[in-house]
Amino acid sequence: MNQLSQTETSWQERRSSSxxxxxxxxxxxxxxxxxLQTLREKTLQHIYKQMELDGHFTAYxxxxxxxxxxxxxxxxxxxxxxxxxxxSYSLARHPDPALNALVDEAIAFLASLQQPDGYLNLWxxxxxxxxxxxxxRDWHELYCAGHLIEGAVAHFxxxxxxxxxxxxxxxxxxxxxxxxxxxxxxxxxCGHPEIELALIKLYxxxxxxxxxxxxxxxxxxxxxxPHYFDxxxxxxxxxxxxxxxxxxxxxxxxxxxxxxxxxxxxxxxxMYLYSAVADLSRELDDAxxxxxxxxxxxxxxxxxxxxxxxxxxxxxxxxxxxxxxLPNNTAYAETCAAIGLALWSHRLLxxxxxxxxxxxxxxxxxxxxxxxxxxxxxAFFYENPxxxxxxxxxxxxxxCACCPPNIARLLASLGxxxxxxxxxxxxxxxxxxxxxxxxxxxxxxxxxxQTAYPWDGTIQLTIETEQPATFGLNLRIPGWCNTAHLxxxxxxxxxxxxxxKGYVRIERAWQTGDNVLLTLDMPVLQVQAHPDIRDxxxxxxxxxxxxxxxxxxxxxxxxxxxxxxxxxxTLENHFDPTLLGGIVVIQADATTLETTDWGDELYRTTPxxxxxxxxxxxxxxxxxxxxxxxxxxxVRL
Ligand SMILES: [Zn+2]
Numbered sequence: 001m002n003q004l005s006q007t008e009t010s011w012q013e014r015r016s017s018s019x020x021x022x023x024x025x026x027x028x029x030x031x032x033x034x035x036l037q038t039l040r041e042k043t044l045q046h047i048y049k050q051m052e053l054d055g056h057f058t059a060y061x062x063x064x065x066x067x068x069x070x071x072x073x074x075x076x077x078x079x080x081x082x083x084x085x086x087x088s089y090s091l092a093r094h095p096d097p098a099l100n101a102l103v104d105e106a107i108a109f110l111a112s113l114q115q116p117d118g119y120l121n122l123w124x125x126x127x128x129x130x131x132x133x134x135x136x137r138d139w140h141e142l143y144c145a146g147h148l149i150e151g152a153v154a155h156f157x158x159x160x161x162x163x164x165x166x167x168x169x170x171x172x173x174x175x176x177x178x179x180x181x182x183x184x185x186x187x188x189x190c191g192h193p194e195i196e197l198a199l200i201k202l203y204x205x206x207x208x209x210x211x212x213x214x215x216x217x218x219x220x221x222x223x224x225x226p227h228y229f230d231x232x233x234x235x236x237x238x239x240x241x242x243x244x245x246x247x248x249x250x251x252x253x254x255x256x257x258x259x260x261x262x263x264x265x266x267x268x269x270x271m272y273l274y275s276a277v278a279d280l281s282r283e284l285d286d287a288x289x290x291x292x293x294x295x296x297x298x299x300x301x302x303x304x305x306x307x308x309x310x311x312x313x314x315x316x317x318x319x320x321x322x323x324x325x326l327p328n329n330t331a332y333a334e335t336c337a338a339i340g341l342a343l344w345s346h347r348l349l350x351x352x353x354x355x356x357x358x359x360x361x362x363x364x365x366x367x368x369x370x371x372x373x374x375x376x377x378x379a380f381f382y383e384n385p386x387x388x389x390x391x392x393x394x395x396x397x398x399x400c401a402c403c404p405p406n407i408a409r410l411l412a413s414l415g416x417x418x419x420x421x422x423x424x425x426x427x428x429x430x431x432x433x434x435x436x437x438x439x440x441x442x443x444x445x446x447x448x449x450q451t452a453y454p455w456d457g458t459i460q461l462t463i464e465t466e467q468p469a470t471f472g473l474n475l476r477i478p479g480w481c482n483t484a485h486l487x488x489x490x491x492x493x494x495x496x497x498x499x500x501k502g503y504v505r506i507e508r509a510w511q512t513g514d515n516v517l518l519t520l521d522m523p524v525l526q527v528q529a530h531p532d533i534r535d536x537x538x539x540x541x542x543x544x545x546x547x548x549x550x551x552x553x554x555x556x557x558x559x560x561x562x563x564x565x566x567x568x569x570t571l572e573n574h575f576d577p578t579l580l581g582g583i584v585v586i587q588a589d590a591t592t593l594e595t596t597d598w599g600d601e602l603y604r605t606t607p608x609x610x611x612x613x614x615x616x617x618x619x620x621x622x623x624x625x626x627x628x629x630x631x632x633x634x635v636r637l
Contacts (some may be wrong), residue, residue, distance in 0.1 A: 001330060001415055006550050007287050007291065009289035010287075011266075011290070011554060014032055014295070014351065014352035014354075015352060015353040015422070015427075015474075015500075015501075016282065016350060016352065016353075016354075016422060017350060017353060017420035017421055017422045017425065017427050018350060018420055018421060018422065018423060019346070019350065019416045019417070019419070019420045020415075020416065020417055020418070020420060020436050020437075020438050020625055021157075021415075022089060022092070022093070022157075022412075022413045022414065022416040023092050023093060023157075023415070024295035024415070024436060024437040024438070025402040025415030025416070025418050025419065025434055025435070025436045025437075026093075026413060026415070026434055026436075027415055027432055027433070027434045028434060028435070029180025029432045029433030029434065029451070029452075030115075030413060030431050030433070030452065030582065031452070031453070031454060031455070032432055033431065033433075034581065035373075035375075035377075035411065036411060036412070036414065036443070037241065038375075038377035039086075039090070039373075039377060039408060040090050040094055040096070040378070040413060041377075042376070042377040042378055043300045043377040043378065043404075043408055044083070044086060044087055044090060044099065044372070044408060044412075045099075046377065046396070047079075047083050047086075047101055047404050047405055047408060048083060048084070049400070050375075050396065050397040050491060051076075051079055051080065051083065051131070051401075051405070053397075054070060054076070054143075054397070054401075055069070055070030055072070056076045056077075056079060056080055057109055057212050058070070058077070058081075059071075059072040059126075060072065060113065060122045060125075060126045060230070060283060064126050064127050065223020070610075070622050072122070072123060072127060073399065073400065074122075074123050074139055074140055074142040074491065075143065075144050075402075076122065076123075077110075077121065077122045077123070077144045077147075077148070077456070078140070078143060078144045078147040078148075078402070079145070079401050079402070079405050079601055080106055080109075080110070080151075081084065081148045081150065081151035081269045081409070082147055082150075082151065082402075082405035082406055082407045082409050083106070083408065084103060084106055084107070084151035084154070084155060085147075085150050085151040085154040085155070085315070085405075085409045085412075086166065086405055086408035086409035086411075086412045087099055087102070087154055087412075088154040088157075088159065089104050089153070089154060089158060089409065089412035089413040090412045091103065091158050092157070092158035092159070092172065094411075103155070104163070105166045107155070107163050107167070108500075110167060111163070111167055113125055113126075114167055114170065114171070116172030118170040118171050118173060118175075119132065119171065120145070120148065120167065120171045120398075121141055121144055122144075122555065123139075124139075124141060125482060125583075128310065131294060132568075133178065133186065133188070134189050134232070134235070134236060135236065136188045136189065136191055136228070136229070136232060137191040137229040137232060137233070137243070137251070138191055138244075138365075139191075140190070140191070140192050141190065141245070142175070142190035142195040142218075143171070143190050143191075143192040143193075143195065145171055145175060145195050145198070146194035146197070146198035146199075147194060148168055148171065148197070148198075149168045149171075149172060149195070149198035149199065149201065149202050150165075150197075150198045150201060151164060151168075151169030152164040152165045152167065152169075152202075152380040153165065153168070153198075153201045153202055153204075153205045154413075155407075156205060157205065158311045164396075164526075165201070165205070165206075165347050165476035165582045168202065169202070169208075170212070172199065172202055172210075172211060173210070175195075176210055176211075176214050176340055176446045179214070179217070179218070180214070180217055181217065181221070183591035186228075187221055187224075187228055188221075188228050188232065189218045189221050189228065189253075190218070190407025191221050191229070191251045191253075191269075191273040192251065192266075192268075192269050192272075193218075193251075193252070193269050193273035193276065194217060194272045195215075196215045196218045196219050196272070196273065196276030197211060197215070197272055197275045197276040197279060197343075199211040199214050199215035199218070200212060200276060200279040200280070200357050203215070203283070204340055207406075207538070208280045209271040212283055212489075215276060215279075216280055216284070218276075219273070219277060219280060220256070220257075221253060222252065222256060222257055222273075223248070223252075223253040223255045223256040223257065223259070223260075224252045224256055227240075227248070228527050229243070229248065229253065231615070233624075239479055239530050241556060243318065247265075249264040249265045250265045250266055250269075250317055250319070251265055251266060251269055252264065252265050252266075252269055252270055253406055255291060256262055257273070257277065257435060258288075258292055258297075259366050260296075261295055261299070262296075262299045262320075262518075263296050263299050263300045263304055263311075263319060263320050264319075264320055265319050265606065266290075266312070266317055266318050266319040267311045267318060267319040267320060267332075267334060267337035267340065268318070268334060268336045268337050268340050268402075269319075270296075270319070270340070271311075271337060271339075271340025271343060271344050272340055272343070274293055274296055275340070275343050275344045275347050277289050277292055277293055277633065278290070278293050278344060278347035278348050278350075278351055279347055281293065281351055281619075282347075282350060283583075290348075290351055290352070293344075293348060297348070297356075299323075300341075300507040301356070301360065301555075303323040303324055303361050304320055304323065304324075304325075304532075305328070305341075305360075306326055306331060306368065306386060307335055307386070307527065307529070307541050307543075307548055307633065308333070308338075308362075308363070308364075308367035308368040308371070308384065308386060308548050308620055308633070309338050309342075309360065309364030309365070309367050309443050309611070310331060310333025310337065310338050310361040310364075310367075310368035310384050310386070311333065311337045311338065311340075311341055311368075312333060312337045313325055313326055313327055313331050313332055313333065313599035314330050314332055314604065315330070315332045315383070317562075318332060318334060318337075319332075322535050323538070324447070324530060324532040324534075326452045326505065326533050326535065326536070326581070327534070327535050328385060328386040328387035328531075328535045328536070328632075328633065328634060329385060329386075329388070329519045329535075330385065330390070331383070331384065331386050331387075332383050332385075333368060333383060333384040333385065333386075334382060334383060334384070334403065335368075335369065335371075335372030335381055335382060335383075335384060335403040335406065335407055336402050336406050338355060338364045338367075338368035338369045338372070338384065339364075339369055339372075339406050339407060339410050340505070341360065341364045341368075341496070342360075342361050342364040342365050342369055342410065342417075343410075344359040345358070345360040345364065345419070346361055346417055349361065349420070349429060350420065352501070353420075353425075353427050353474060353500075353501060353503055354501040354502065355476055355477070355478070355479060355501055355503060356469055356479075356501075356502070358429040358430070358478075358502075359415065359476075359478055359479045359480070359502075361429070361430070362430060362546045363401070363548075364477065365545065366546045366547055366548075366619075366621060367502075367546075367547065367620050367621055368384055369407060370406045370409065370621035371384050371620055371621045372384060373394075373407050373411070373621065374394045374624075374625055375581055375625045375627075377581060378396060378618070379394035379395060379396055379575050380391065380393075380394050380395060380396075380397075380398070380403050380407065381624075382395070382396050382398055382403050386550075386620075386632075386633040386634065387535075387630075387631060387632050387633065387634070388630060388631040389630055390553065390626035390628055390629050390630050390631075391628075392624070392631075393551070393624055393628065394624060395518055397428045398420050401621060411601070413438075415434070417429065417430055418430045418432060418434055418449075419436045419437065419438060419447065419545065421438055421440050422440075423440070423441050424440070424441060424472060425440065425446065425471055425472040425473070426440050426445065426471060426472070427474045427475055427476075427503065428447075428449070428461070428474065428475050428476060429448065429476055430476075431451055431453040431454075431520075432449065432451065432453055433449055433450055433451050433453070434448075434449050435447070435448050435449070436449075440469065440471045441469070441471065441531060443465060443466075443467075443469035444465070444466065445463060445464070445470070445471075445510070446463075446465070447461060447462075447463060447464075448461065448464070449463040450462070451460055453528075453545070454545045454546050454547055455575055455583075456522065457481070457519060457520030457521060457522040457545060458517070458519050458520075459475075459517070459518045459519075459520070460515060460516070460517050460518075461473075461475075461515060461516040461517075461518070462513070462514070462515045462516075463510045463511070463512065463513070463514040463515070464512050464513075465511065465512055466512075468509045468510065468511050469509070469510050470508065470509045470510070471507070471510065472505045472506065472507040473505070473506045473510070473516065474500075474503040474504070474505050474506075475503060475504050475505075475506070475516070475518055476502060476503050477495065477499065477502055477503070477504055477520070478502075478545075478546065479490040479502065480543060480545065480546065480611075481520045481522070481524065482519065482521060483517040483521040483522050483578060483608040484504075484518065485517065485518070486504060486506075486517070486518050486519075487516070488506055488508070488514070489515060490517075493506060506596050520545070522543070522545045523546055523571075524542055524543070524544045524549075524571035524573055525542070525543045525544065526540040526542065526565075526571070527540060527541045527542075527543050528539075528540060529541070529634070532575075535634065536634050538636060538637055539634035539635055539636050539637065540565065540635055540637060541633055541634055542551070542571065542617050542632070542635065544573060544584060544586065547584075547619045547620070548620045549586055549617040549618065549619055549620060549633070550614070550617060550618065550619075550620045550623050550631050550632060550633045551563065551615065551617050551630075551631065551632045551635060552618060552623055552624075552626070552629055552630070552631050553630045553631075554626050554629050555616035555617075555618065555631040556613075556615060556616055557592065557613055558592040558593075558613065559630065560631070560632045561632070561636070562592050562593040562608070563590050563591070563592050563613065563615055563635065563636065564587060564590055564591045564592070564593070564636050564637060565590050565615060565635050565636070565637055566588070566589040566590055566591060566612075567637065569589040571587075571588045571589040572586070572587045572588065573585065573586045573587070574587075575627075579618070580619075580622040580625055580626075581622070583619055583622060584619075585616060585617070586616070586617040586618075587614055587615065587616055587617075588614070588615045588617075589611060589612065589614065589615070590609065590612070590613050590615035591610040591612055592610060592611060593608040593609075593610050594608055594609045595608065596612060597609060615635070617635075620633060
């Protein structure tokens, strides 16, 4: 079989599916439900208040002149749009007149700024109107349009109102007249990808193929010669070689994406671009786009991802560096980048039901994304290092506040990541106590999931259907799980013969009351890193279920670098309902190095004495919610 036919075969045999909308999934567990309540009751208001304090809304209501306060930020508007998206998701399931009024007010504000030709950008309308479309490389103009479109689609689908959608469509229609390969149009694209995936959302919401074609144009034009960012710089009277980021790798435009082989540049930009590529693969039924994603996936997942699902180790480019370069203390790992990884993984999962994608979605979600938000819902990490000397803390807000509304919109729509379906199958990707109203073929199914996941690996699924319905129920067996056990209506169901790409498939004529019991063994694992990750040499990370653990000073007696995990230790775990909202704590025997008898010498040939201690580890997502101190994910042996 030659290469092409192999590709064609695997493309034909893949199992694509569509997510069950978040509105149809009720999350009612002890892990997520309280956090989502905090998000609704505190985080959304907190973000709005911070935007008000910044002057997000007022700055643009006047003809801003240099020297005036507040000083606007080029892409403040994207914060507003992401907040609108998050608030819309929340309103869909939890009506809230006060929040709804704020949403309507924000939409009216945006509407007041839309120009007669459809253009809508706060900065380039109020502050520098003569510079419209003159620096796509740096100024996030189309990026802001993308977030406006995403917010509009969310608002429309949540409320049925077209107020924001009509604004976004007018703007997108105008953008379609400006950019493209046709005569008279500019062959530009945005330095920060985002509008591509947003236009595909808009296409799906409106069925207008103009938006899909424009998204495809933006993806395919990127990196073509003559290079648009070169010509654009010359038009501004600048030397293109003076680009502050030095290389177009920074924004994934050095060469066309089909000629790229490694994940490079700014991590969030990469994830948003790859998300659009995965969507194009699906919408155009084109295997070659999936092949492009697979190259990046292979590079990212096998060489460039932190164990937390954080990506982009360097603050210098907010992005990627080299294979196995994953330092812990200086890890940048922006919250938005882990969110982007979750978004991309979720899109790939829709193209093919493959555990690799769902495992990555889960890894990012429970660790590198969730760490971005404090337990009280009002403070955020921008960077998510895997080691801290005690000075890294969540902040109420940032000058560049991309992360807070980004995590809000992801969590507010969490339900859509749990289940998906096609005409003959239901997929269960994530485990959380929930109820999904699912249409499979012509059948309406209610699927109830009872579980204490991620603290416990027992998952009970119950089917409700008006009449017997034949479909395949596919359950993910997570990659971290070495032993799983399954029964259907109390009878043993062998997993291995029915396992396909990490999902066990149970096909039968389902009836109301049918139940499936999946048990995932969830021991504490000692995870080793690839020997070429310098910082992790001689260390292990503790993992239980999908959660990566860490040590914090507040629980451990010594400076954390002096603690050694005992080689033959038993890793104990117990649920502590009083700690950090209720968590499973890991404890183990360890030793700690002494300095009391060391003296003044800086170096000596005799090893330090050590004494036994007890090591205590908590889930990484929950760190920095108590008194300040050190934190380590990787524990020395
Ligand atoms: Zn961010």
